[in-house]
Amino acid sequence: MNPLFNKVALLFLILYIGLSSPAFAEDIKVLATVDRNQIMLEDSLHLSITIHGTQNTSPPELPSLPDFRITSSGTSSSTQIVNFKRSISITHKYRLAPMNTGQFKIGSVRIRANGKIYATKPITVVVKKTTVQNQSADKPVFIETNVSKKTAYVGEQLIYSFKLFHRVEAKNLDLSMPFGASYFQKEELGKAKNYQSLINGIQYQVQEISVALFPIKHGKAEIPPAMLDMDIYHRTRSNRRGFFNDPFFGQGIRAEHKVLRSKTLSVEILALPEKGKPLDFKNIIGQFNIQANLGKKDLEVGDTTTLTITVSGKGNVRGVTFPEPELNRQFKIYPDQPEFKQTVTANQIIGQKVFKFALVPLQSGAVTLPALTLAYFDPEAKDYRQVKTRPITLTVHPSSVEETLNHVQSNSFNNILTKTEIEILAEDILPIHTQLNNFQNVNTEISTSTLIRFVSPALLFIMAAFFIRQQKRLTTDVAFYRNQKAYKTASQKLENLVRSQNSESKEFVSELSEILREYIGDKLNMQGKAITAAEVENKLKESNYQANAANNTRKLLERCEALQYTPVSFGNNIELLNESQDIIKILEKKS
Amino acid sequence: MNKNILISLFILLCHIPLVHAEDFINEVASANDLYESNKYQQAADSYESLRKRGLNNGHLYYNLGNTYIRLGNIGPAILNYIRAQKLIPRDENLQANLNFAIQQTLDKINSPPPDKLATIFFWVNDLSLNENVNFAFAINLAFWLILTAWFYFRTNFLRLARNSISFLLLLAFIAIGVKLNLESNSKTGVVLAKTVSVKSGLDASNITLFELHEGALVNIIDQRQGWIEVQLDSRQKGWIPKDSLGV
Numbered sequence: 001m002n003p004l005f006n007k008v009a010l011l012f013l014i015l016y017i018g019l020s021s022p023a024f025a026e027d028i029k030v031l032a033t034v035d036r037n038q039i040m041l042e043d044s045l046h047l048s049i050t051i052h053g054t055q056n057t058s059p060p061e062l063p064s065l066p067d068f069r070i071t072s073s074g075t076s077s078s079t080q081i082v083n084f085k086r087s088i089s090i091t092h093k094y095r096l097a098p099m100n101t102g103q104f105k106i107g108s109v110r111i112r113a114n115g116k117i118y119a120t121k122p123i124t125v126v127v128k129k130t131t132v133q134n135q136s137a138d139k140p141v142f143i144e145t146n147v148s149k150k151t152a153y154v155g156e157q158l159i160y161s162f163k164l165f166h167r168v169e170a171k172n173l174d175l176s177m178p179f180g181a182s183y184f185q186k187e188e189l190g191k192a193k194n195y196q197s198l199i200n201g202i203q204y205q206v207q208e209i210s211v212a213l214f215p216i217k218h219g220k221a222e223i224p225p226a227m228l229d230m231d232i233y234h235r236t237r238s239n240r241r242g243f244f245n246d247p248f249f250g251q252g253i254r255a256e257h258k259v260l261r262s263k264t265l266s267v268e269i270l271a272l273p274e275k276g277k278p279l280d281f282k283n284i285i286g287q288f289n290i291q292a293n294l295g296k297k298d299l300e301v302g303d304t305t306t307l308t309i310t311v312s313g314k315g316n317v318r319g320v321t322f323p324e325p326e327l328n329r330q331f332k333i334y335p336d337q338p339e340f341k342q343t344v345t346a347n348q349i350i351g352q353k354v355f356k357f358a359l360v361p362l363q364s365g366a367v368t369l370p371a372l373t374l375a376y377f378d379p380e381a382k383d384y385r386q387v388k389t390r391p392i393t394l395t396v397h398p399s400s401v402e403e404t405l406n407h408v409q410s411n412s413f414n415n416i417l418t419k420t421e422i423e424i425l426a427e428d429i430l431p432i433h434t435q436l437n438n439f440q441n442v443n444t445e446i447s448t449s450t451l452i453r454f455v456s457p458a459l460l461f462i463m464a465a466f467f468i469r470q471q472k473r474l475t476t477d478v479a480f481y482r483n484q485k486a487y488k489t490a491s492q493k494l495e496n497l498v499r500s501q502n503s504e505s506k507e508f509v510s511e512l513s514e515i516l517r518e519y520i521g522d523k524l525n526m527q528g529k530a531i532t533a534a535e536v537e538n539k540l541k542e543s544n545y546q547a548n549a550a551n552n553t554r555k556l557l558e559r560c561e562a563l564q565y566t567p568v569s570f571g572n573n574i575e576l577l578n579e580s581q582d583i584i585k586i587l588e589k590k591s
Numbered sequence: 592m593n594k595n596i597l598i599s600l601f602i603l604l605c606h607i608p609l610v611h612a613e614d615f616i617n618e619v620a621s622a623n624d625l626y627e628s629n630k631y632q633q634a635a636d637s638y639e640s641l642r643k644r645g646l647n648n649g650h651l652y653y654n655l656g657n658t659y660i661r662l663g664n665i666g667p668a669i670l671n672y673i674r675a676q677k678l679i680p681r682d683e684n685l686q687a688n689l690n691f692a693i694q695q696t697l698d699k700i701n702s703p704p705p706d707k708l709a710t711i712f713f714w715v716n717d718l719s720l721n722e723n724v725n726f727a728f729a730i731n732l733a734f735w736l737i738l739t740a741w742f743y744f745r746t747n748f749l750r751l752a753r754n755s756i757s758f759l760l761l762l763a764f765i766a767i768g769v770k771l772n773l774e775s776n777s778k779t780g781v782v783l784a785k786t787v788s789v790k791s792g793l794d795a796s797n798i799t800l801f802e803l804h805e806g807a808l809v810n811i812i813d814q815r816q817g818w819i820e821v822q823l824d825s826r827q828k829g830w831i832p833k834d835s836l837g838v
Contacts, residue, residue: 059796070795071788092796176786176804181695182663219629224663429691430684432626432657433650439619442647442678444720446771453728457735464739 028053030111032120040128044257045096046073047106049120054113055079055090063107067127068096069259097229097259098127138202140234141166145226145262147213153270155285156379157315157349158213159189162226162262165197165204174229177209183221183269184213185427189344212349214316216428218271226262231255276384278375285377286315292372292389294359301361301399309355309372309389317351318342320374324357330367334358361396368393479525486522487588490515494581506564508573513560516580520553523587533557540587549586556583615646626654631661649678649719653685660692665806666783668692670837673779673808678719696806700823712762712769723770727763734760778811780821780836787836789829793818800829811838 028051035046045068049060055077062070073093080087098104103126108119141164148159162177164170179186192209215221234254272285288311295306311320318340324333336356343350361367369392378385433439474481493515502508514529517536521528524539531539533554540550556579563573622637638655652675659668672689679685709716715723734756741749782803790797793816803809809821812828819836822828 059794062795069786069788071799072796094796174802176697180663181665182661427691427694429657429660429688432623432654433684434623435650436616436620438650439616439646439648441615441645442649442719442721444647444678446720446724450724454731457732461735461739461742465742468739468743 028113028118030118030120032109032123034123034125037124038126038128039098041098041101042258042260044259045125047094047096049092049109050089051111051113052087052089055088057111057113060092061110063109065096065106067100067104068098071095095257097257101127101129140168141170141232141258143226143228143260143262145265147223147265147267149267151268151270152215153272153285153377153379154215154218155283155316156215157286158267159210160213160223161208161210164207164228165199166232167202167204169233170230171233172231176227178224179211179213180221180223183215183217183219185216187212187214187349215269218269221267221269223265223267225264228260231257272377278384278386280373281375281384282321284316284320284374285379286313287378288313288315288317288374288376288387290372290374290387290389292392294369294392294394297394299361300397301364303361305359307357307359307369310352311374312352314348314350317353320353322355322372325369325372327369330362332360332362364396364398366393366395482522482525486519487584489522490519490584494577498577504573509560509563509576512577512580513557513564516557519584533561545587545590549590553583553587556580615641619651623654626658631658634658635662649675649682653679653682656688665692665695666781666837669806669808670781670783673781680717680719692806697804698807700807706773708769709773712766715766715770715773720770720774723767727767730756730760730763778838780809780811780819780838782807782809782835783837784835787831789821789831791829793830801827
């Protein structure tokens with residue numbers, strides 16, 4: 001390897017180890033600074049957190065700042081080596097946009113480094129409200145909102161305008177322009193307008209956005225403040241002459257973030273007066289004209305002419321409707337789809353709605369179409385108004401063609417013309433639920449009881465299946481049937497024996513012995529009456545009954561037999577009966 | 592004896608009474624009256640008080656949503672409509688008002704494509720979880736009854752009925768699973784703050800990726816240290832403070 005390369009590498013290694021060794025390490029210091037302590041509500045504050053001595057930390061833990069909107073502006077790091085001493089630092093930058101006015105404390109910012117926590121000193125800042133005077137006076141940028149009227153009727157068109165005045169470059173505009181949806185319905189009025197305006201001798205570039213608002217209910221409505229978030233760029237002139245000694249190159253650009261808020265606007269919404277309200281009034285508010293024209297005024301029965309009614313004006317023209325004119329069955333009438341056009345002139349919605357009716361005269365003669373009226377409320381005059389068309393006279397001649405024409409035309413018109421679509425005038429939420437029975441608590445958790453509800457039918461099924469199986473076996477399996485019924489039969493017979501026979505008689509003992517043997521015969525599925533005591537013992541043992549029980553049974557049966565054939569009665573045999581019952585119970589339990 | 596105890600237990604479980612809101616009825620009525628007399632703030636306080644005390648009811652959430660709309664608080668309104676949707680999913684007024692509220696929001700957010708499972712089990716979203724469970728319970732009861740009858744009579748008709756109802760029971764159980772899965776996986780949140788900055792990490796110092804406004808509907812992916820990870824689509828996701836979102 002090249003010796004020169006080795007030497008250079010060694011030098012770098014020494015420098016690296018030397019500079020990064022603890023002897024050269026700095027103490028960690030953390031510093032929080034702001035660019036200003038007093039700002040206006042529209043301005044933003046720059047908070048810098050500088051960490052000296054290390055660049056290897058987690059991001060700063062900012063304190064809770066509910067009165068500011070925080071945006072990170074990035075980080076910058078610096079490394080300096082002076083006299084073989086290295087100093088490093090990292091700066092985290094934040095932009096704090098105030099949300100409220102007042103005095104606020106930016107609490108300690110905490111930094112975790114080398115297992116320790118470092119905290120900065122708190123900083124106090126004052127946020128002042130932008131005064132009305134300040135709003136426009138000599139400002140590079142300001143906003144204004146206004147509403148065309150402070151008092152309006154329900155349905156009357158209002159113009160809500162937002163204007164941005166700026167004499168510096170503005171970019172990254174983010175406008176929030178709430179309009180109070182619970183009181184108004186909004187309609188857009190096209191794109192933003194750009195123009196210039198002179199205020200106190202200063203020329204501003206103005207961007208204006210307007211929307212039409214239609215109040216939907218009466219009361220005191222409030223339009224919340226509009227908020228504009230943006231960056232503005234100031235051109236600054238440096239004292240140094242720059243490149244080529246040209247003043248142009250001495251210019252610099254300084255960016256500033258602004259959050260501008262407008263004032264809350266209030267509008268008193270009035271209900272339409274009840275006094276003087278025409279019967280045919282259909283919530284049409286504004287100022288309107290109406291005009292009626294007829295296509296052909298001289299025609300034959302079965303010919304077609306078109307009646308055109310044009311309603312124009314400012315206000316909610318879209319909501320105007322016309323039913324078919326009442327023409328005393330002299331015409332067959334086919335309404336056409338209304339045409340609606342809307343233009344925005346000087347922030348005012350001007351509309352025109354054209355209704356067309358195809359008229360087919362059914363009888364000849366001179367006919368006069370009556371005047372058509374439109375009732376509306378004029379908010380400027382604060383009164384209801386009516387506009388009318390002029391009556392139109394036309395002459396209908398008898399048909400030169402045969403009569404079948406009407407039917408053919410009628411069908412074809414039905415195919416072409418459609419009914420008028422219902423237009424949506426306003427939107428609102430549907431009412432609340434008031435049926436109190438519906439307000440029961442609903443448990444939405446799947447609990448153990450839910451699981452038990454699912455399992456319990458299965459348990460019932462198991463029980464039912466066992467029962468059904470038993471029932472079926474009783475009808476098909478004789479041995480099983482005898483086994484199952486043995487105890488019941490024996491018990492009944494013993495009861496009958498007590499009632500019917502004298503306990504001191506030999507018959508009693510004979511009967512008792514028979515009952516016992518029949519019981520054992522039923523249990524073991526064999527002829528009980530024919531078996532001897534010794535056979536009983538053997539059979540019981542073969543059928544896995546306990547030897548003791550089998551032995552006792554044999555002894556009992558032998559005693560019974562002995563008593564049966566003894567000439568003298570031994571007296572009361574109740575003890576023998578009880579013993580038999582005990583034996584039966586023992587055998588029943590073991591079976 | 593044991594048989595009787597089991598039958599009694601079964602009957603008891605079949606008729607577990609729901610917790611009636613009789614205690615709340617008067618308060619609901621007075622809150623409704625406050626709403627009708629345009630005292631929306633007081634009505635909202637009353638409905639909220641009922642909700643906090645444990646009254647879980649779709650109609651209550653619907654009324655609360657309406658009240659917030661009247662107060663101009665779109666975020667809480669949408670949140671309560673969505674809560675109501677889980678309990679009364681087929682209420683037409685609720686759907687209309689939810690659409691109205693969403694129209695009032697500033698952010699245009701495309702609704703996510705429907706879940707594949709929800710497409711296959713198309714009826715699941717039209718039924719609340721309780722309705723799905725009750726449907727499965729009814730089918731379960733019918734299944735065991737038919738199985739018992741078939742066990743006794745063994746006719747072809749009962750065999751067909753047994754097979755059909757067992758298929759339905761399987762579907763009903765899967766539907767409950769799908770419903771639970773949809774409710775746990777697709778958690779929707781509503782932005783309650785007027786404006787909230789969506790950060791790239793769990794800290795205010797992180798980069799602001801985009802901003803959301805009140806009422807915006809977001810999908811919740813994760814939750815950590817007072818921050819919630821939200822997603823709009825495959826590209827737009829980030830972290831917002833927990834208190835700015837209603838879940």
